[in-house]
Amino acid sequence: MNTDAHASAHAHHWEWSWAPMAVVAGVFFLVPIAFSGFFVYENTLMTAVGAGVGVILILAGVAKWVDEGLTQVPLISGVANIGLPIFILSEIFIFLSLFASYWLMRLGVDSWPPAGTPEISKTIPLIMTVILVSSSLTMHHAEAKLDHGDRSAFNKWLIITIVLGTVFLGFTAYEYNHLISVGFIPSTNIYSTAFYSITGFHASHVFVGLGAFIAVLLPSLGGRTNKTFVTCVSVYWHFVDVVWFFVASQVYFW
Amino acid sequence: MNTPSATAGHAATPAWKEWLYTTDHKRIGVLYLIGSMAAFGVAGLMAIIIRLEQMDVGMQYISSGTQYNGFLYFHGAAMILAFLIPGLTGFAANYFLPLMIAARDVAVPRINAFSVWLFYFAIVLALLSFVIPDAPDIMWTGYPPYSITTAANTSFYVFTVHLLGFSSILGAVNFLVTVIYMRAPGIGWNQLNIFTWTTIAAFVLQLIFIPVLAAAVTLLLFDKYLGTHFYDPAAGGDVLLYQNLFWFYSHPAVYVIFLPAVGILFEILTTMCKNQVFNYKAAVYAGIWGIVGIAGIVWIHHLYVTGMPDWLRLGHMVTTLLISVPVGILTLSMWGTLYKSAITYNTAMMYAVACLYLILIGGLTGIPLALPSLTIHLSETAFVMAHFHFIMALFAAFALFGGIYYWFPKMTGRYADGGLATTSFWLNFIGVNVTFIPLFIIGVEGMPRRYWDYQMFPQFDGMHEIATYGSFIVAAGMLLQFANFIYAAVAGKKAPLNPWNSQSLEWTHTQSPPGPGNFIDDVVVDENWSPYNYNKD
Numbered sequence: 002m003n004t005d006a007h008a009s010a011h012a013h014h015w016e017w018s019w020a021p022m023a024v025v026a027g028v029f030f031l032v033p034i035a036f037s038g039f040f041v042y043e044n045t046l047m048t049a050v051g052a053g054v055g056v057i058l059i060l061a062g063v064a065k066w067v068d069e070g071l072t073q074v075p076l077i078s079g080v081a082n083i084g085l086p087i088f089i090l091s092e093i094f095i096f097l098s099l100f101a102s103y104w105l106m107r108l109g110v111d112s113w114p115p116a117g118t119p120e121i122s123k124t125i126p127l128i129m130t131v132i133l134v135s136s137s138l139t140m141h142h143a144e145a146k147l148d149h150g151d152r153s154a155f156n157k158w159l160i161i162t163i164v165l166g167t168v169f170l171g172f173t174a175y176e177y178n179h180l181i182s183v184g185f186i187p188s189t190n191i192y193s194t195a196f197y198s199i200t201g202f203h204a205s206h207v208f209v210g211l212g213a214f215i216a217v218l219l220p221s222l223g224g225r226t227n228k229t230f231v232t233c234v235s236v237y238w239h240f241v242d243v244v245w246f247f248v249a250s251q252v253y254f255w
Numbered sequence: 256m257n258t259p260s261a262t263a264g265h266a267a268t269p270a271w272k273e274w275l276y277t278t279d280h281k282r283i284g285v286l287y288l289i290g291s292m293a294a295f296g297v298a299g300l301m302a303i304i305i306r307l308e309q310m311d312v313g314m315q316y317i318s319s320g321t322q323y324n325g326f327l328y329f330h331g332a333a334m335i336l337a338f339l340i341p342g343l344t345g346f347a348a349n350y351f352l353p354l355m356i357a358a359r360d361v362a363v364p365r366i367n368a369f370s371v372w373l374f375y376f377a378i379v380l381a382l383l384s385f386v387i388p389d390a391p392d393i394m395w396t397g398y399p400p401y402s403i404t405t406a407a408n409t410s411f412y413v414f415t416v417h418l419l420g421f422s423s424i425l426g427a428v429n430f431l432v433t434v435i436y437m438r439a440p441g442i443g444w445n446q447l448n449i450f451t452w453t454t455i456a457a458f459v460l461q462l463i464f465i466p467v468l469a470a471a472v473t474l475l476l477f478d479k480y481l482g483t484h485f486y487d488p489a490a491g492g493d494v495l496l497y498q499n500l501f502w503f504y505s506h507p508a509v510y511v512i513f514l515p516a517v518g519i520l521f522e523i524l525t526t527m528c529k530n531q532v533f534n535y536k537a538a539v540y541a542g543i544w545g546i547v548g549i550a551g552i553v554w555i556h557h558l559y560v561t562g563m564p565d566w567l568r569l570g571h572m573v574t575t576l577l578i579s580v581p582v583g584i585l586t587l588s589m590w591g592t593l594y595k596s597a598i599t600y601n602t603a604m605m606y607a608v609a610c611l612y613l614i615l616i617g618g619l620t621g622i623p624l625a626l627p628s629l630t631i632h633l634s635e636t637a638f639v640m641a642h643f644h645f646i647m648a649l650f651a652a653f654a655l656f657g658g659i660y661y662w663f664p665k666m667t668g669r670y671a672d673g674g675l676a677t678t679s680f681w682l683n684f685i686g687v688n689v690t691f692i693p694l695f696i697i698g699v700e701g702m703p704r705r706y707w708d709y710q711m712f713p714q715f716d717g718m719h720e721i722a723t724y725g726s727f728i729v730a731a732g733m734l735l736q737f738a739n740f741i742y743a744a745v746a747g748k749k750a751p752l753n754p755w756n757s758q759s760l761e762w763t764h765t766q767s768p769p770g771p772g773n774f775i776d777d778v779v780v781d782e783n784w785s786p787y788n789y790n791k792d
Contacts, residue, residue, distance in 0.1 A: 019272075
């Protein structure tokens with residue numbers, strides 16, 4: 002196809018990059034090693050070393066990967082933004098499994114909420130919904146600006162999006178902090194079980210989205226952007242936004 | 256990706272870097288091959304230890320039941336997750352699928368490298384979980400409540416599943432995009448190799464079902480380490496939820512292994528028989544996609560004895576029996592491909608023919624297990640174990656080894672056939688039968704599976720002994736086999752570019768082994784082209 006025809010114009014050579022291996026090694030240290038250091042062996046040194054090495058490797062790997070994505074001509078191009086929706090299909094199934102577990106527990110008991118549940122504010126999730134929807138709109142706007150070649154406007158709207166996402170996570174932290182202070186912790190009852198698992202899992206997606214935004218923003222401030230990457234990050238963010246409607250409606254408003 | 260150093264014409268990149276950091280699909284395929292074969296070796300050793308322990312009544316080689324559990328855990332988890340799935344959808348798909356559709360690489364090569372390293376670090380974690388003092392002792396299934404109450408480190412099990420699962424999901428994304436968007440001009444859907452079809456079908460299953468397994472084990476992690484109550488009936492959770500989520504993935508996982516194995520067999524059979532696929536469209540649309548369609552609604556048959564309403568049991572009995580229809584269609588297509596053909600018997604073909612027998616035994620012994628009335632008696636006996644070893648371990652592994660012989664000249668430029676290959680084939684084939692047929696018999700007679708000792712059943716001693724001798728024969732065969740692969744790769748007889756006179760693009764249009772970018776010129780095929788253009792009348 003076109004991409005192939007383009008590629009055949011050069012002589013081929015064995016392609017390589019150390020970035021993927023570095024990121025995986027980072028994930029390995031950050032997740033299994035640091036987690037079991039903290040929860041299983043309760044060893045501060047193991048936790049600190051695992052997390053430290055992991056974060057450094059991930060940051061180095063992502064930086065290298067992003068840099069290569071901005072400077073090199075790919076052998077195959079224009080297909081990553083088709084891959085992302087396929088990946089999202091997979092994400093949908095993981096969220097569905099979480100919701101199914103929640104529904105099973107909830108429909109199996111006679112009264113809801115179970116004993117030990119404090120009053121959970123409905124105002125906070127409403128504000129969070131407004132924030133996240135706004136951030137989707139600002140991201141869409143940013144993309145439109147980039148399409149028109151207006152880089153400084155793109156940067157501005159991207160920063161606004163990042164700020165909104167961060168405020169969203171701030172609300173999560175505030176809410177968790179409040180609930181934990183009144184004794185509503187993951188092990189309290191089946192509502193807390195589902196509440197922290199589902200909202201926490203969603204928040205982790207917001208966190209990853211923010212990380213990806215920063216990986217777009219930093220090079221963009223220096224005038225470099227990979228359009229495919231921007232599209233992917235944006236689609237991912239809209240997905241995280243849509244999932245929030247299910248999270249909020251099921252966990253807070255049902 | 257023109258790496259700046261290379262385009263600038265500097266001295267060549269060191270070969271170790273080009274291999275270790277490679278983003279090329281063929282080299283990534285080789286990395287998968289090395290990793291999966293290493294896993295096969297270690298997990299095979301565990302199998303020998305398990306068989307040795309069962310050779311006689313009483314404790315012989317292990318020091319405790321927990322240690323035996325550890326071996327069972329590692330053997331099962333490594334064979335399925337680190338040998339078969341990476342061997343079939345990692346190695347075979349990576350190396351040959353892009354060649355079959357004449358693509359220059361997969362859609363996102365760096366993500367592909369990311370996948371292979373997730374696989375390797377998962378192996379590292381699995382090996383680590385064997386040396387830590389609190390090694391996981393929860394089988395490859397990890398059922399709660401034991402996996403939550405055990406003092407062992409369940410988190411390593413969970414993270415191993417996470418790493419491998421993430422690797423497979425990204426692989427699925429890569430290969431689906433590759434097949435949908437990167438076929439060479441002229442290759443229509445009905446001109447795809449059967450292996451291409453089975454691979455994307457397997458990846459569709461991975462994409463949809465792995466997230467469910469990932470969720471199941473994540474909730475296990477939360478329950479054990481954060482104190483949540485998903486699987487805790489006392490607090491309103493449901494311990495059966497785990498079994499449902501787990502088998503919702505793990506039954507389709509059988510097809511993730513089965514389908515690419517079938518695909519490899521079709522490649523060998525058509526080439527060595529010089530015949531077209533018998534009923535291509537039925538095999539693809541009814542067989543392969545029929546399996547994908549039904550795969551997600553049969554998992555309850557793993558839970559027949561855990562307690563459930565009768566209507567659910569009956570429903571899943573029907574769907575489980577129903578899935579033998581597409582499997583039967585594929586089997587018929589394989590047999591039909593032999594009909595009136597000019598068969599060349601070489602090592603690859605011998606493995607393929609052995610598979611036609613293995614699928615028959617493995618498939619037919621599955622039918623009684625689909626029936627709840629029989630499963631109540633057969634469940635948790637050696638019969639179940641022998642059944643799934645026949646279909647997964649033997650059928651799929653034989654197909655993979657057949658595929659290695661078939662593609663060996665493409666990967667190395669040399670044949671792996673010869674006296675060593677034939678001898679090791681017969682040792683393997685005889686060995687697996689001697690090992691597993693006695694287990695069918697004592698299974699029906701009531702030998703429970705997973706027991707390290709069977710003092711209450713001394714009458715099974717003789718059959719266990721025969722089975723153990725069988726495992727020695729397989730071990731000898733496998734050692735010869737790997738010696739043969741290594742010898743052949745270095746000093747085997749040189750092979751021409753298309754030694755089997757295949758019509759498939761990986762043979763007709765590439766060097767052995769193919770260089771960077773795979774094809775010297777862009778490949779275009781016409782509408783009459785087919786990878787199976789033999790025997791046209």
